Amino acid sequence: MEEPHTGERGGRVCITIIGAGTIGLSFAALHLSQRPNAEVTIYDTRPELEAYVYDNLSASSPRAFTEEQIRDLFTSKRLRLASSLSEAVRSADIVQEQGPENESFKTHIWEKIEQDASPTCLFWSSTSGIPASKQAVNMKSKSRLLVVHPYNPPHIMPLLEIVPSPETDPVIVQRTLDYWKHSGRVPVVLGKETVGFVANRLAFALLREAISLVNEGVASPQDIDQIVENSMGPRWMVAGPFKSYHAGGGAGGLQSFFDNIGGTVQDCWDDSGKVNMGEAWEGPLCEEVQRTYGKRDPVELQERSELTKLLLSTRESHNAE
Amino acid sequence: MEEPHTGERGGRVCITIIGAGTIGLSFAALHLSQRPNAEVTIYDTRPELEAYVYDNLSASSPRAFTEEQIRDLFTSKRLRLASSLSEAVRSADIVQEQGPENESFKTHIWEKIEQDASPTCLFWSSTSGIPASKQAVNMKSKSRLLVVHPYNPPHIMPLLEIVPSPETDPVIVQRTLDYWKHSGRVPVVLGKETVGFVANRLAFALLREAISLVNEGVASPQDIDQIVENSMGPRWMVAGPFKSYHAGGGAGGLQSFFDNIGGTVQDCWDDSGKVNMGEAWEGPLCEEVQRTYGKRDPVELQERSELTKLLLSTRESHNAE
CATH class of the missing domain: 3.40.50.720 (NAD(P)-binding Rossmann-like Domain)
Structure with missing residues (x-):
């Protein structure tokens, strides 16, 4: 190059x-x-x-x-x-x-x-x-x-x-x-200039659903974090959503995945609460997160950085083999 | 126990x-x-x-x-x-x-x-x-x-x-x-029985935004996968969305995060295309994913499983230290 x-x-x-x-x-x-x-x-x-x-x-x-x-x-x-x-x-x-x-x-x-x-x-x-x-x-x-x-x-x-x-x-x-x-x-x-670019938009879409589920009493913020850390996090570090669902569809790929569970996907989309910023949920949710995770702890943040680097270098070495 | x-x-x-x-x-x-x-x-x-x-x-x-x-x-x-x-x-x-x-x-x-x-x-x-x-x-x-x-x-x-x-x-x-x-x-x-439970609902919310961005010509399915694999995947394997944004808000935590960029978050939510299953995008998108990733390859799937296990055991060992 x-x-x-x-x-x-x-x-x-x-x-x-x-x-x-x-x-x-x-x-x-x-x-x-x-x-x-x-x-x-x-x-x-x-x-x-x-x-x-x-x-x-x-x-x-x-x-x-x-x-x-x-x-x-x-x-x-x-x-x-x-x-x-x-x-x-x-x-x-x-x-x-x-x-x-x-x-x-x-x-x-x-x-x-x-x-x-x-x-x-x-x-x-x-x-x-x-x-x-x-x-x-x-x-x-x-x-x-x-x-x-x-x-x-x-x-x-x-x-x-x-x-x-x-x-x-x-x-x-x-x-x-x-x-x-x-x-x-x-x-x-990216193919076009778009509001928020792509990574944040994807993350914010998931965040919106997460806030909505907290509001509805389905899960606490900490539950949501544990769920994501032990499911989508590891999966998407290995293969993004389209690649994963394409594999999940078996021999028929993504089309089979949609054929099999498209109805459930749409039901989930339709059931979504669609919260907005500045509504009544914001204060209580922020207070709950503050109670759960407390004040910014530089040692813990450094730990998270170290783990992130370790996971990324582990992936890099594995893929280079 | x-x-x-x-x-x-x-x-x-x-x-x-x-x-x-x-x-x-x-x-x-x-x-x-x-x-x-x-x-x-x-x-x-x-x-x-x-x-x-x-x-x-x-x-x-x-x-x-x-x-x-x-x-x-x-x-x-x-x-x-x-x-x-x-x-x-x-x-x-x-x-x-x-x-x-x-x-x-x-x-x-x-x-x-x-x-x-x-x-x-x-x-x-x-x-x-x-x-x-x-x-x-x-x-x-x-x-x-x-x-x-x-x-x-x-x-x-x-x-x-x-x-x-x-x-x-x-x-x-x-x-x-x-x-x-x-x-x-x-x-x-979970605190309540809810359509699709939580993990899939969160993943499907991100998928909906991803499909919408593909439809709008902002990114290809492969672009989306690369983006997720190199941003949210590693981050969320270490700390879920609430924990991450709470840290991202600095000393003021999640509330500061929302105060600082809540406007951008809402702009992204408002700009979202909100696709539905069974619409015209489905066929072409599935074809594009099929062209990109091809047929199910058992060796590659085994590789992905091995990498997932390796990343999870790396995280477990690191956190046990």
């Missing part, structure tokens, strides 16, 4: 991260650890940026950088901080933006970035909801901007939803795909 | 499996391998039952019994075949039914089983849709029957949905829970 921009800089890839929140740092750590040829520049307006990066980069890293390793990254110039936006983007091959989820912020910053970046630079937004076609309205050339939406945290979860606008150049999409496949990720290109 | 029916038979548990299809054999193998004290009797009207059990039990087993091991199970009487229903249930501590999904079959067979079984025997149905209250209509005592709904295949997937009817005795529910917890499974008791 071809590197984007190999050759002109002796194989280096210069990536500028705009916005160093959790997702920005997670992406920075991912580039640095997955791509030995990556050079990362971080631009963020927060004060004491260097100390902040030292404090937070190792926690977000797929390979937990030590303080010494972060110092080495700075010394070798694989990691830099930029003091202005224009300096940050000037030598970039890729600009990756994760600023505020605010349409006017996005349209304004891309207009500025376009003025200083190289004409071949890729523009990626990590937005979870503002499509590239809206972000690009002030740009002279809208062909280089697309959404690269991570499933959090990006340094652990393999999925990246690649969402071009109708004006994004297919060559740019291909270069984006090449970069991520080469980085051990699973980029999936 | 107390064994059900320990003592009276020196610690043995006698389980009668009614219906030796894939699920029946999978349960038989699960009892035999998870419970050294289990004695399993199989009743099924198919011809050449013994040869059929030899041919199929090892494929359904959590520990792949060899032909010799199956012979030993028969010789030691840990595994028996019954030639009549009344003989099959007479000494049972548990009768587990997985006959045809047909209400009159269920009501008829439980009426007969009740006549011959011991008064303390537990009655479990593996039905995926006919609630215990409907199955029990012809029974004299409706207090012993409940649904124990597996997530297929039960010898691999930990979840069991325990669905009592309003007339099921809570003591019977507790004995059922004790048996399954003692067998390394995750039984979850």
Whole structure:
């Protein structure tokens, strides 16, 4: 697979991260650890940026950088901080933006970035909801901007939803795909800009049904979690819904599955309560979840991250055999 | 934890499996391998039952019994075949039914089983849709029957949905829970009999959204599968949706999560296409899935089972540390 921009800089890839929140740092750590040829520049307006990066980069890293390793990254110039936006983007091959989820912020910053970046630079937004076609309205050339939406945290979860606008150049999409496949990720290109993209929409559809079942007294939030962790979770980690149901249909595949239990599927759909946000269920449900799981516990969250990484690497090794 | 029916038979548990299809054999193998004290009797009207059990039990087993091991199970009487229903249930501590999904079959067979079984025997149905209250209509005592709904295949997937009817005795529910917890499974008791129970309803809600996104040209079935396998699958294997979103909300938990992105969640719900079974999408979608994944390949299915078992045992070892 071809590197984007190999050759002109002796194989280096210069990536500028705009916005160093959790997702920005997670992406920075991912580039640095997955791509030995990556050079990362971080631009963020927060004060004491260097100390902040030292404090937070190792926690977000797929390979937990030590303080010494972060110092080495700075010394070798694989990691830099930029003091202005224009300096940050000037030598970039890729600009990756994760600023505020605010349409006017996005349209304004891309207009500025376009003025200083190289004409071949890729523009990626990590937005979870503002499509590239809206972000690009002030740009002279809208062909280089697309959404690269991570499933959090990006340094652990393999999925990246690649969402071009109708004006994004297919060559740019291909270069984006090449970069991520080469980085051990699973980029999936969506056919259309759509509200919420795909992963969240699927998860939210299941969440809606889950809330409805809690409301009806069928299961508690913890019951729902135990059910999902011991059924769909493991199954869908191995084979997604269409692949699973296609196998479940036996020799006749998905069509047989629908022929056999389509009636039950429709009965379930028809029986669904269809809750909405902001209704009376919201407060009591949030209180119940709070009582069940308590306050955010960093040790437990770290444990979950470790288990997720272990399961993903177990799958990867098994499939590589 | 107390064994059900320990003592009276020196610690043995006698389980009668009614219906030796894939699920029946999978349960038989699960009892035999998870419970050294289990004695399993199989009743099924198919011809050449013994040869059929030899041919199929090892494929359904959590520990792949060899032909010799199956012979030993028969010789030691840990595994028996019954030639009549009344003989099959007479000494049972548990009768587990997985006959045809047909209400009159269920009501008829439980009426007969009740006549011959011991008064303390537990009655479990593996039905995926006919609630215990409907199955029990012809029974004299409706207090012993409940649904124990597996997530297929039960010898691999930990979840069991325990669905009592309003007339099921809570003591019977507790004995059922004790048996399954003692067998390394995750039984979850539902608060109400509901169409399709919970696991399938949640999965079908996601499936509906997935079909809708395919229809709208946003993603192909294979895209959907790749998305789920690399995002929700691994996440939900570690923590279910409420637990995950509670963590995603930061210090404010699920309420903060809803405060922050509830608008996007509602937008996604409102934008959903809400397909129905039997509409024009069904044929083309099934054809596309068939083109993508081809015919049922036993080797690939075995591979998926192996990976599922490996991921589950990896999680179990990690959590036991």
